[in-house]
Amino acid sequence: MTHRPSTGRRLELEALEDRIVPSMYDGLNIPDTGIRLLFNPASLARAKNWYASNQFTPSPDDPLANAFVYQMTGNASYAQNAINQLMAFTISQSELDGVASDTYRWNQ
Secondary structure: OOOOOOOOOOOOOOEEEEOOOOOEEOOEEOOOOOEEEEOOHHHHHHHHHHHHHOOOOOOOOOHHHHHHHHHHHOOHHHHHHHHHHHHOOOOOHHHHOOOOOHHHHHHO
8 A cells, every 4th residue: 555645635524644653563563654634723622622611531441532532631641541442452363254243343
């Protein structure tokens, strides 16, 4: 899969922004260039404004909510919890060998 360079264009729903990430994480080779789906400055400000009036503590087993709250608060413990949850996600080979995977469907 080839990576197209960022053109600086913004998507309607989410912005694309360059981020530097570690080149190796837990045995995975992660490129240090490229785009990641993130908030743009305006949508991040709107999200933070919403969160200020609707604060919640995410469930420890909800990586998406933990990632969102990290973006809203900057509290790295939420980011680490999201990373840990996603890195620990597994599906048994027997389920993958079948015709459907409810585990994957409901946890992606």
